[in-house]
Amino acid sequence: MGPLIPNGLIPIEWNFVIALLIGLAFGYIMEASGFSSSRKIIGVFYGYDFAVIKLFFTTAIVSAIGLYYMDYLGWVDISQLYVHPTYLWPAIVGGVFMGLGFMFGGYCPGTSLCAIGIGKIDALAFAVGIMIGVFIFSESFGLLEPFFNGSNYGHITMMDTFGISPYWIILIFTVIAVIVFYFSDFIRKRVKKVFY
Amino acid sequence: MSKRYKSKKILVKTEYKxxxxxxxxxxxxxxxxxxKIDNEGTNPEEFVLNTLKSDRYISTDQLAKRIIDQDPTLLLIDTRSEEEYNAFTLPNAINVPLEKLLEEDYVSYIDQDSYDVVLFSNDNYHADQAWKIGNRKGFKSVYVLKGGLNEWFNTIISPKYPAENMPETAFKLYDFRKAAGMYFGVGAPKSDTKKATPKKVITVKKKxxxxxxxGC
Structure with a gap:
């Protein structure tokens, strides 16, 4: 049956309408759960709030498990889902830069826009910083291009790389997630509480 | 936040556990x-009902009439092997060997709605198999030539003269078959019979x- 739009169950014209609705819901939930505060992301590095890590692990395992059950039930065809191409070294370097940006600025690009929505000045500065960064990157793209397009491994997944069943990866990942949840709470209990 | 959670004794809430x-x-x-079982296509009950219907067959007489009338919606598919196809076949037939039926180059001949597809083989055994695969896949307007080429030979090419006590319709049918046989080149000198050229079919490959x- 699914994915709904590529299989024509929903006309492709609805793409942007649905994107808008999901975007609104996403922004609302992000604001409502406190991600518009820069302390939420900084908290991971200082050890007083691990909501971000928990959020990402929960998203990953819930969607992975859910998708495979839905694939079994025939609601979603896993093979039709988009797999982002792997650019190994650019991804690592980009990840390091993004992490530094998180630490210095306290926002993810998404949460910064969310925080601008509720009128935070620091988020505005962060967003301007993003624009400057994008500008510098675009202007120096000629220099960076060999690196940027190098080490492209295509649309690979962990099951291709390790040659093991996706079920094992999901189970191992779930166990890792639960262990991480436990230890993050363990650390949080030992760190001085920050109220914000 | 419950009191129990605040006190340091409990690290993880029961709900989270x-x-x-x-x-x-x-x-x-x-x-x-x-x-996982792939249940795409016609469901089994419907499929069984479809196989029991007799309108999936087309008789040799009906087919001969449609060929003589030069029915443009007719598409003949020879499901026999390539050697057999090269030896002899019906006029304008296209060769789609049974084992290659679902290959990308061939399936678009059968999986389409613009022609009435008539499958045939030596008898109707292989054509029936092809029909069953097609029906299970949900292909529309696919028919089987009843009796296949053997029946074609027995009825159109060398029809039996009806016995004297048979009704008038039998004689009419015999006349029709005799005439149709002439159309298909019975009794004509060998040099006159043209080699069957496959009908040109522009197939629409399904997307x-x-x-x-x-992505993000």
């Missing part, structure tokens, strides 16, 4: 899923299922 165990169980449960694009 429950959720963690649930997630691990769900992940482990994936291993116990039975193997492959697109993979969703984009």
């Amino acid at each position: 429950f959720l963690a165990i649930l997630m691990i169980l769900m992940a482990a449960g994936l291993f116990f899923l039975p193997e 492959k299922k697109r993979v969703a694009e984009g």
Whole structure:
């Protein structure tokens, strides 16, 4: 049956309408759960709030498990889902830069826009910083291009790389997630509480 | 925040413990899923009903009439092997060997709605198999030549003269078959019979299922 739009169950014209609705819901939930505060992301590095890590692990395992059950039930065809191409070294370097940006600025690009929505000045500065960064990157793209397009491994997944069943990866990942949840709470209990 | 959670004795709330165990169980449960069965196409009940219907057959007389009338909606598919096809076949037939039926180059001949597809083989055994595969896949307007080429030979090429006590319709049918046989070149000198040229069919290849694009 699914994915709904590529299989024509929903006309492709609805793409942007649905994107808008999901975007609104996403922004609302992000604001409502406190991600518009820069302390939420900084908290991971200082050890007083691990909501971000928990959020990402929960998203990953819930969607992975859910998708495979839905694939079994025939609601979603896993093979039709988009797999982002792997650019190994650019991804690592980009990840390091993004992490530094998180630490210095306290926002993810998404949460910064969310925080601008509720009128935070620091988020505005962060967003301007993003624009400057994008500008510098675009202007120096000629220099960076060999690196940027190098080490492209295509649309690979962990099951291709390790040659093991996706079920094992999901189970191992779930166990890792639960262990991480436990230890993050363990650390949080030992760190001085920050109220914000 | 409950009082119990605030006091340092309890590290993890019971709800979270429950959720963690649930997630691990769900992940482990994936291993116990039975193997996936592809149920695409016609469902079994409908398929059985379709096979029992007699209108999936077309008789040799009906087919001969349609060929003589030069019916443009007719598409003849020879499901025999290539050697047999090269030896002899019906006029304008296209060769789609049974084992290659679902290959990309061939399936578009059968999986389409603009022609009435008539499958045939030496008898109707292989053509029936092809029809069953096609019906299960949900292809429309596919028919089988009843009796296949053997029946074609017995009725159109060398029809039996009806016995004297048979009704008038039998004689009319015999006349029709005799005439049709002439149309198909019975009694004509060998040099006159043209080699059957396959009908030119512009098939519309079904769009492959697109993979969703984009990302974050």
